[in-house]
Amino acid sequence: MKKITVVHYINQFFGQLGGEEKADIQPLIKDGPVGIGAQLEKVSEGRYSIVKTIICGDNYAAENLEEAGLKVLDWVKEVSPDLFIAGPAFGAGRYGTSCGMLCKLIQKELGIPVITAMHPVNPGVDLAKKDIYIIEAGDSARDMRSVIPKMVHFADKLLNHEPIGLPEEEGYLPRGIRINVREEKRGSRRAVDMLLKKVRGESFVTELPMPVFDHVPPAPPVKDLSTALIAIGTEGGVVPEGNPDHIEAHNASKWCKYFIGDLDNLQTVKYEVAHGGYDPVAANDDPNRVLPLDAARACEKEGAFRELYGYYPVTVGNVTAVNSAERYGREIGEMLIEAGVEGIILTST
Amino acid sequence: MDMFTLRRIKLSDVAFGKQTCIKKGVLFINKDEMIQNLLDDNHLKNVDIQLARPGESKRIIPVKDVIEPRVKLEEGVDTFPGIFSDADYVSGKGTTIVLEGVGVVTSGKIINFQEGLIDMSGPGSEYSVFSSNLNVVLVIDPVDGLGKHEHERAVRIAGFKAAHYLGMAGKTASFDQEVRYPVNEIPELVTRYPDLPKIVYVCQVIAQGLLHDNYIYGLNAQGCLPMLVYPTELMDGAVLSGNCAAPCHKHTTYHHQNNPIIEDLLSEHGKTLNLMGVIIAPVRTALHEKERIGNQVLKLAEMVGAEGAIVSEDGGGNPEADLMILTRLFEKNGIKTVLVTDEYAGSDGASPGLADVTPEADAVVTNGNGNHKVVLPPMSETIGHLECVDIITGGHTGSLKPDGSIEMEIAGVMGSTNELGMENLKTVAI
Structure with a gap:
C-alpha cells in the first residue's frame, strides 16, 4: 500500500x-x-x-x-x-x-x-x-x-x-463558527428545562455564550468646524433610483458611495430606500428624511462648516453580520480620511 | 377556578366545495362565498384563494401572516378580540374551537422585503411548521393607489376574517380532542403550589411603528405598557400580528395562538413550577421607552413574586437591547432568567450573532442562525410572485436561478428560526 x-x-x-x-x-x-x-x-x-x-x-x-x-x-x-x-x-x-x-x-x-x-x-x-x-x-x-x-x-x-x-x-478546539443543527427537543422545551435547572441552582449550559464586543472610543471633536470638510452618510439604504449596485435589503454584502456634489437635496423618485428593516414609505416620499442632504446644504450655506464632501457612503444596516459591519466601517473611515474629511454625520434607522 | 378548553378538530384535507363545512376530517370551502365575504372591504380589488397541502410541489411567496382558524363556542364572546367585536370581555376562558392543521396564509406584495416563503415539499419544508399545514392562501390585490399602511391593515384584517369564517365551520362538526387548561387567580396559585418556584413568561411583541406592529385586544401595542395576562388569553388571539419584520423570526398570529413556551410551561405547571402569568412586553425603538417598559415588566413580575422567568424575543437587532435591559433588571432583583432568541452570525457563522449583549445573560436558548444559506429546488407551482425572492429578506439579486431554484438565507423562510422555540433548530460552535 x-x-x-x-x-x-x-x-x-x-x-x-x-x-x-x-x-x-x-x-x-x-x-x-x-x-x-x-x-x-x-x-x-x-x-x-x-x-x-x-x-x-x-x-x-x-x-x-x-x-x-x-x-x-x-x-x-x-x-x-x-x-x-x-x-x-x-x-x-x-x-x-x-x-x-x-x-x-x-x-x-x-x-x-x-x-x-x-x-x-x-x-x-x-x-x-x-x-x-x-x-x-x-x-x-x-x-x-x-x-x-x-x-x-x-x-x-x-x-x-x-x-x-x-x-x-x-478533540479539536472550537473554531468560533456557529452552524445550524437539529435538536431532539424544540426550543421552548429546552428553555423550560434550562429555567428549571437555573432556578434549582443546578448546573446548565447556555446555548449562546455572550460574545464580547469591541468598544470604539469616540473621536476627538473637530477643532474648527468653519474650516472643516464634513460628510453625511447612512446605514439607512438610501440609494439612487433602481439600486444600481444591488445593495441587499438585509445582511448587505457591500457599501457604496454616490456623488451628491451637484445636488441641493435628494429628489423623490431619483433616490429610494433599499433597506429591508423599516417601513420605507416616509423615506421614499422624501429621501432627505434619512439622508439629510437638504439640511446639510443649509448648514453649509450658513457657514456652519467649510464644505460638504461630494460623496455619501451608504449601506444597509439590517441584520448585517458584525464582521461585515466592522469591515465597512473601517473602509468608509479610510476613504473619508483619504479625502480629508474631518467629520461625518451618520444617520441610523 | 375557571377552566379553558381547546376543542380540537383535526383536519386531514382541504378542498373546495358547494358549502363551507367539515365532513370526516375534510374542510370544504365555498370559494365564492368566502371571497365575497373578504371583498366586503372596499380597500381590496381582487382576492383569490388557493390551496397548498403538505408534500405538494408548491411554493408560497411573499407571505405576510399565518392564522389558525379558531372560534368561540359561546355566544357574546369572540376570538381575535377587538377585531370583529368590541373587546368587552376577557379572552382565554370558556371553550374555543380549533381547526387543527389548517393555516390561513395571507400574501401579496406589501413591503416585499419583509414577507417570506413557504415551501410545501423539499428541503425548504423542513424549516417551518407551516409546511405541514393545510394552507388556505389568500392572494390579495389592493385597490389601485392604496398606501402601504392601509394595504397592510386590509391584508391583516382579511386574514383574521378568513380564519374566523373557516372556524365557524367547526361549530357544528364533531371534534377529536378536548384539551383543558386551568385559569388560576393569583391567590389560588400561591396557596395551591406553595413549594413550587414561581415563574413568569415575558413575551416580547414588536411595537416599533413603521409596520413593525402587534395588536393587543385589537389595540396597537405601540400605545400599551406591559400587560399581565392569563396564559390562555393568547390562545384566543389576545395578541395579533401586524408584523412586517424578517420572516424567519417574526411571530405570526399562528405562533401567538400556539405559543410553544406557554404550552411547555403549562405542561409543567403544578408539577415542577408554578406559572404565575404571562407578561406581554411591547418593544419600542427609543432607549427611554425600553427602560420604561423594562421597569414595568419587572414590577409586574415582582408583584406576582416571580423567582424565575423565560423571556422570548420578537424580531431581531433592536429588540435585543430590550432583552438585555430586562435581563439585567431581573437578575439584579433575584429573578433567574432564560432568554429565547435566534442569531445572525453571518453566512460563515463567524460573527457575533446578537446586536446587544450583557454578561448577566448566562442562560440563552438559540433557535438557529438566520444567515445560513440554502438552495431550494424548483417547485411545479408558485402561489404568489416568485420574482419577489430577489428582494425579500434573505434573498439577493440573483437568488432566483433560471431553472426556478432559489439560493437564499433561511431568514426568508417563514418561521425558520422562530424565537418562541416552535422548531428544533439551534446553533452549536464548531
Missing part, C-alpha cells in the same frame, strides 16, 4: 538542536522523521511516512514570520506531500504562532490537509482556529503520549474527507 507522505514542522527544541540559546536558528530541512516524528509514524502503524522534517528556531520564526513562511512553503511545495503536520506546540506561544500560521498558509496555498495541536490559551489558537483544525493539547510535552494519537486520528479523517463532528467529540 502506498504510504501517506508527510512533512513535519517542529521547533529547535523538538528538533533536538538545543534550547533557548538556539532559538535564532533559521529554517532548515532534513530527510525523514526527527524526534517525535518517529512517534507519529509509529502511532499511524506505519501508514505515514515523514519524508521531510523542517526545523526552525522559535525566535527566528516569530520575528521573521513572513520570510520563514515563504521558505517553508517553497520546501513543502517541492515535496508535495499528502499531509502537513506542525507541532504539537502545547503552551509555547512563539512555537504555536508559527505552527498556526504555517498550517494556514499551506492549506490556503497548496490545498492539502494540515493539522497541529496546542493548549487552548496558546496565542497561535486565536490566530488560526477559524481557518484550520487545532487539536486540543495540554500545556506541556507531558501530554505528548495522548495528543499524538488524536492528531493522527483527526488527520486520517481529513485525508479521507470524512465528516467532522463537534469539537468535544473530535
Whole structure:
C-alpha cells in the first residue's frame, strides 16, 4: 500500500538542536522523521511516512514570520506531500504562532490537509482556529503520549474527507463558527428545562455564550468646524433610483458611495430606500428624511462648516453580520480620511 | 377556578366545495362565498384563494401572516378580540374551537422585503411548521393607489376574517380532542403550589411603528405598557400580528395562538413550577421607552413574586437591547432568567450573532442562525410572485436561478428560526 507522505514542522527544541540559546536558528530541512516524528509514524502503524522534517528556531520564526513562511512553503511545495503536520506546540506561544500560521498558509496555498495541536490559551489558537483544525493539547510535552494519537486520528479523517463532528467529540478546539443543527427537543422545551435547572441552582449550559464586543472610543471633536470638510452618510439604504449596485435589503454584502456634489437635496423618485428593516414609505416620499442632504446644504450655506464632501457612503444596516459591519466601517473611515474629511454625520434607522 | 378548553378538530384535507363545512376530517370551502365575504372591504380589488397541502410541489411567496382558524363556542364572546367585536370581555376562558392543521396564509406584495416563503415539499419544508399545514392562501390585490399602511391593515384584517369564517365551520362538526387548561387567580396559585418556584413568561411583541406592529385586544401595542395576562388569553388571539419584520423570526398570529413556551410551561405547571402569568412586553425603538417598559415588566413580575422567568424575543437587532435591559433588571432583583432568541452570525457563522449583549445573560436558548444559506429546488407551482425572492429578506439579486431554484438565507423562510422555540433548530460552535 502506498504510504501517506508527510512533512513535519517542529521547533529547535523538538528538533533536538538545543534550547533557548538556539532559538535564532533559521529554517532548515532534513530527510525523514526527527524526534517525535518517529512517534507519529509509529502511532499511524506505519501508514505515514515523514519524508521531510523542517526545523526552525522559535525566535527566528516569530520575528521573521513572513520570510520563514515563504521558505517553508517553497520546501513543502517541492515535496508535495499528502499531509502537513506542525507541532504539537502545547503552551509555547512563539512555537504555536508559527505552527498556526504555517498550517494556514499551506492549506490556503497548496490545498492539502494540515493539522497541529496546542493548549487552548496558546496565542497561535486565536490566530488560526477559524481557518484550520487545532487539536486540543495540554500545556506541556507531558501530554505528548495522548495528543499524538488524536492528531493522527483527526488527520486520517481529513485525508479521507470524512465528516467532522463537534469539537468535544473530535478533540479539536472550537473554531468560533456557529452552524445550524437539529435538536431532539424544540426550543421552548429546552428553555423550560434550562429555567428549571437555573432556578434549582443546578448546573446548565447556555446555548449562546455572550460574545464580547469591541468598544470604539469616540473621536476627538473637530477643532474648527468653519474650516472643516464634513460628510453625511447612512446605514439607512438610501440609494439612487433602481439600486444600481444591488445593495441587499438585509445582511448587505457591500457599501457604496454616490456623488451628491451637484445636488441641493435628494429628489423623490431619483433616490429610494433599499433597506429591508423599516417601513420605507416616509423615506421614499422624501429621501432627505434619512439622508439629510437638504439640511446639510443649509448648514453649509450658513457657514456652519467649510464644505460638504461630494460623496455619501451608504449601506444597509439590517441584520448585517458584525464582521461585515466592522469591515465597512473601517473602509468608509479610510476613504473619508483619504479625502480629508474631518467629520461625518451618520444617520441610523 | 375557571377552566379553558381547546376543542380540537383535526383536519386531514382541504378542498373546495358547494358549502363551507367539515365532513370526516375534510374542510370544504365555498370559494365564492368566502371571497365575497373578504371583498366586503372596499380597500381590496381582487382576492383569490388557493390551496397548498403538505408534500405538494408548491411554493408560497411573499407571505405576510399565518392564522389558525379558531372560534368561540359561546355566544357574546369572540376570538381575535377587538377585531370583529368590541373587546368587552376577557379572552382565554370558556371553550374555543380549533381547526387543527389548517393555516390561513395571507400574501401579496406589501413591503416585499419583509414577507417570506413557504415551501410545501423539499428541503425548504423542513424549516417551518407551516409546511405541514393545510394552507388556505389568500392572494390579495389592493385597490389601485392604496398606501402601504392601509394595504397592510386590509391584508391583516382579511386574514383574521378568513380564519374566523373557516372556524365557524367547526361549530357544528364533531371534534377529536378536548384539551383543558386551568385559569388560576393569583391567590389560588400561591396557596395551591406553595413549594413550587414561581415563574413568569415575558413575551416580547414588536411595537416599533413603521409596520413593525402587534395588536393587543385589537389595540396597537405601540400605545400599551406591559400587560399581565392569563396564559390562555393568547390562545384566543389576545395578541395579533401586524408584523412586517424578517420572516424567519417574526411571530405570526399562528405562533401567538400556539405559543410553544406557554404550552411547555403549562405542561409543567403544578408539577415542577408554578406559572404565575404571562407578561406581554411591547418593544419600542427609543432607549427611554425600553427602560420604561423594562421597569414595568419587572414590577409586574415582582408583584406576582416571580423567582424565575423565560423571556422570548420578537424580531431581531433592536429588540435585543430590550432583552438585555430586562435581563439585567431581573437578575439584579433575584429573578433567574432564560432568554429565547435566534442569531445572525453571518453566512460563515463567524460573527457575533446578537446586536446587544450583557454578561448577566448566562442562560440563552438559540433557535438557529438566520444567515445560513440554502438552495431550494424548483417547485411545479408558485402561489404568489416568485420574482419577489430577489428582494425579500434573505434573498439577493440573483437568488432566483433560471431553472426556478432559489439560493437564499433561511431568514426568508417563514418561521425558520422562530424565537418562541416552535422548531428544533439551534446553533452549536464548531
